[in-house]
Amino acid sequence: MSAVIEEHHDEHHDHKPTGIGRWLFSTNHKDIGTMYLWFSFIMFFVGGTLALVIRAELFEPGLQFIEPELFNQMTTLHGLIMVFGVIMPAFVGLANWMVPLMIGAPDMALPRMNNWSFWLLPGAFGLLIASLVMSLMGMGSAPNFGWTFYAPLSTTYGPDSTDYFIFSVHMMGISSIMGAINIIATIINMRAPGMTYMKMPIFVWTWFITAYLLIAVMPVLAGAVTMMLTDRNFGTSFFSAAGGGDPVLFQHVFWFFGHPEVYIMILPSFGIISQIVPTFSRKKIFGYSSMVYATSSIAFLSFIVWAHHMFTTGMPVATELFFMYATMLIAVPTGVKVFNWVSTMWKGSLTFETPMLFAIAFIFLFTIGGFTGLMLSIVPADFQYHDTYFVVAHFHYVLVTGALYGIFAAVYFWIPKWTGNMYDEKLGKLHFWVSTISVNVLFFPMHFVGLAGMPRRIPDYNMQFAEFNAIASVGAFVFGFAQLILLYNIIKTIRGRRTEKATDKVWEGAEGLEWTLPSPAPFHSFTTPPTVK
Amino acid sequence: MNNNSDGNKKVLRNLLFVVVGMFGFGFALVPLYDVFCDLTGLNGKTGEQYVSDAPMQIDTSREIKVEFLANLNDGMPWEFKPLTYSVKVHPGEATRVEYVARNKTNRDIVGQAIPSVTPGQAAAHFQKTECFCFTEQVLKAGEEKIMPVIFIVDPSIDEDVHEISLSYTFFIKPGSEDAKVKTDNMAMKARPSVALSTPLTQH
Numbered sequence: 110m111s112a113v114i115e116e117h118h119d120e121h122h123d124h125k126p127t128g129i130g131r132w133l134f135s136t137n138h139k140d141i142g143t144m145y146l147w148f149s150f151i152m153f154f155v156g157g158t159l160a161l162v163i164r165a166e167l168f169e170p171g172l173q174f175i176e177p178e179l180f181n182q183m184t185t186l187h188g189l190i191m192v193f194g195v196i197m198p199a200f201v202g203l204a205n206w207m208v209p210l211m212i213g214a215p216d217m218a219l220p221r222m223n224n225w226s227f228w229l230l231p232g233a234f235g236l237l238i239a240s241l242v243m244s245l246m247g248m249g250s251a252p253n254f255g256w257t258f259y260a261p262l263s264t265t266y267g268p269d270s271t272d273y274f275i276f277s278v279h280m281m282g283i284s285s286i287m288g289a290i291n292i293i294a295t296i297i298n299m300r301a302p303g304m305t306y307m308k309m310p311i312f313v314w315t316w317f318i319t320a321y322l323l324i325a326v327m328p329v330l331a332g333a334v335t336m337m338l339t340d341r342n343f344g345t346s347f348f349s350a351a352g353g354g355d356p357v358l359f360q361h362v363f364w365f366f367g368h369p370e371v372y373i374m375i376l377p378s379f380g381i382i383s384q385i386v387p388t389f390s391r392k393k394i395f396g397y398s399s400m401v402y403a404t405s406s407i408a409f410l411s412f413i414v415w416a417h418h419m420f421t422t423g424m425p426v427a428t429e430l431f432f433m434y435a436t437m438l439i440a441v442p443t444g445v446k447v448f449n450w451v452s453t454m455w456k457g458s459l460t461f462e463t464p465m466l467f468a469i470a471f472i473f474l475f476t477i478g479g480f481t482g483l484m485l486s487i488v489p490a491d492f493q494y495h496d497t498y499f500v501v502a503h504f505h506y507v508l509v510t511g512a513l514y515g516i517f518a519a520v521y522f523w524i525p526k527w528t529g530n531m532y533d534e535k536l537g538k539l540h541f542w543v544s545t546i547s548v549n550v551l552f553f554p555m556h557f558v559g560l561a562g563m564p565r566r567i568p569d570y571n572m573q574f575a576e577f578n579a580i581a582s583v584g585a586f587v588f589g590f591a592q593l594i595l596l597y598n599i600i601k602t603i604r605g606r607r608t609e610k611a612t613d614k615v616w617e618g619a620e621g622l623e624w625t626l627p628s629p630a631p632f633h634s635f636t637t638p639p640t641v642k
Numbered sequence: 643m644n645n646n647s648d649g650n651k652k653v654l655r656n657l658l659f660v661v662v663g664m665f666g667f668g669f670a671l672v673p674l675y676d677v678f679c680d681l682t683g684l685n686g687k688t689g690e691q692y693v694s695d696a697p698m699q700i701d702t703s704r705e706i707k708v709e710f711l712a713n714l715n716d717g718m719p720w721e722f723k724p725l726t727y728s729v730k731v732h733p734g735e736a737t738r739v740e741y742v743a744r745n746k747t748n749r750d751i752v753g754q755a756i757p758s759v760t761p762g763q764a765a766a767h768f769q770k771t772e773c774f775c776f777t778e779q780v781l782k783a784g785e786e787k788i789m790p791v792i793f794i795v796d797p798s799i800d801e802d803v804h805e806i807s808l809s810y811t812f813f814i815k816p817g818s819e820d821a822k823v824k825t826d827n828m829a830m831k832a833r834p835s836v837a838l839s840t841p842l843t844q845h
Binding site for chain 1: 646649650653654657658660661662663664665666667668669671672675679715716754756762763811813814
């Protein structure tokens with residue numbers, strides 16, 4: 110692999126635009142990636158604050174701090190912000206930064222569209238959060254129907270701000286679709302000579318497949334909210350039985366989007382873990398091609414399992430069985446991945462820097478979330494678990510200790526390449542241990558209260574659930590404030606005054622084109638494509 | 643990079659086709675869902691008016707209990723109930739029952755009844771030769787109306803089905819009434835359990 114930056118080809122090497130224009134008009138994949146990551150991080154604290162309001166209210170039974178109406182707005186906006194404002198933009202930010210570096214491309218394929226897809230996001234979330242601000246100022250209600258916005262809660266009974274929400278979802282959908290098109294075009298057209306598909310790093314592969322998922326399902330979400338919009342404002346009756354429609358149809362359309370969406374939120378994390386585990390095991394990844402095929406199988410299966418979210422709507426037994434078996438089938442390719450990661454570590458010479466710690470915690474805790482998912486896939490069991498805290502525990506294990514831990518691991522793994530400085534390893538380890546202990550204190554008791562029948566999205570609960578809820582709330586506050594350690598560590602690394610300089614390779618076991626570049630990665634990289642042997 | 647920009651445009655164009663196609667697919671799910679429900683009787687929706695070429699074979703060896711329910715959608719200020727709560731029928735035999743509705747407001751209201759059959763697999767075998775749900779019903783202020791349903795349970799219905807529930811929900815036809823109804827508290831309190839003046843007849 111040769112990765113010499115031949116500077117004479119580019120007279121303006123590292124010439125950056127300055128001031129606010131550098132960011133507003135940026136077409137540079139690294140700057141846009143940085144903006145995505147900061148946007149996601151800010152939204153993470155906004156969504157996290159809402160979560161802490163929820164956990165404060167649930168600390169003990171009875172109503173303490175907020176009214177049920179506001180509680181509903183908290184759960185709704187927490188879900189929407191975390192899904193669309195944190196996990197997805199963080200992944201797109203990582204793709205922007207890393208995909209060109211990993212395949213030896215000078216930039217993204219469509220840099221102007223890249224700029225547009227980022228700058229739609231602040232508008233989209235500005236609208237959504239504006240509805241909450243107005244609600245707090247006593248003007249109407251913010252969206253209060255849960256992040257799944259089921260009709261008729263969001264149509265007939267939706268507050269006025271639902272139309273803000275619809276426009277906001279349209280904008281974030283357009284943003285995601287443009288981001289996905291850009292990533293696919295980059296991967297198809299801009300790979301360095303010799304970088305065949307089956308030589309691409311797994312992170313690039315998982316994003317390639319994720320981008321196709323986004324293109325396939327974000328338009329369906331746009332269709333669903335468009336139908337809501339016309340039902341609400343233009344007299345159509347897609348979801349209204351009064352006009353011959355069917356509210357259950359909404360759930361089908363929503364989950365046709367929603368189930369691939371949950372894989373959109375985990376596949377890039379699979380990719381990140383597949384980069385980190387080999388690096389710190391000092392081995393090649395075990396079963397590269399099976400990783401690729403497993404990812405593709407998961408993506409395919411994600412399209413034929415959506416109705417497992419709807420077992421209790423009254424489906425024929427044959428349909429329930431089909432969706433149950435199809436859902437269980439997903440455990441096979443996912444199991445392939447987990448075993449490949451474990452096999453990669455097997456007999457490796459492991460070291461436990463912060464990214465590796467997060468990666469190992471990911472493998473362990475995501476698998477717990479996967480197992481509870483398997484429990485939920487069983488139709489008769491799901492009738493018991495449906496809409497309880499067991500479901501909340503399940504999807505927080507896969508999204509927090511899954512998707513989010515993948516993002517944490519990625520930040521620690523690549524921030525030396527981004528900034529040229531090593532992060533503070535002690536703080537990183539502190540962040541890891543405080544987070545990992547508190548996240549389990551937070552979410553593990555939810556399994557118990559869920560199995561005992563505590564419903565989700567309700568601000569009050571029976572006395573019998575009091576202890577476990579108090580424990581979960583304590584965990585929530587520790588976990589929430591632990592993230593300030595990450596913020597401090599990132600700022601300290603960027604300033605670089607009291608940190609070590611990072612080497613080009615950064616990690617002893619690192620392999621791949623991104624590690625052949627200097628640290629920090631220059632503003633323009635791979636202007637002459639490297640050759641991959 | 644010039645050689646790439648053509649390729650990028652091609653990828654962009656192809657993927658935009660996919661995006662537009664999938665947006666359309668989202669809407670195509672609406673009729674697809676209806677077709678799927680028609681075939682499976684999934685959502686308990688019954689068919690259109692049944693016209694028989696030849697009378698059905700009456701299967702006197704079986705007896706099925708059919709129960710009748712009446713519901714009013716939110717904001718529908720009528721009173722509405724079946725005059726018969728349940729009948730026992732042989733598959734294949736045509737049976738007539740009646741519902742009664744009364745508009746107790748001082749406004750004319752157009753309503754539409756939507757039928758639903760439980761269990762779902764019975765829906766495809768529940769044929770109606772006459773039903774007030776086939777058309778909109780207009781009730782003048784204070785008017786009361788007896789409305790018939792004639793139905794046949796198809797003898798091909800599954801052996802396991804011993805009971806069928808037929809439920810009607812009356813909706814205000816969208817646009818036929820202004821917002822006054824929503825603020826009319828008396829009207830909002832109307833529920834099918836309120837006894838009508840018409841006496842019940844046992845079939």
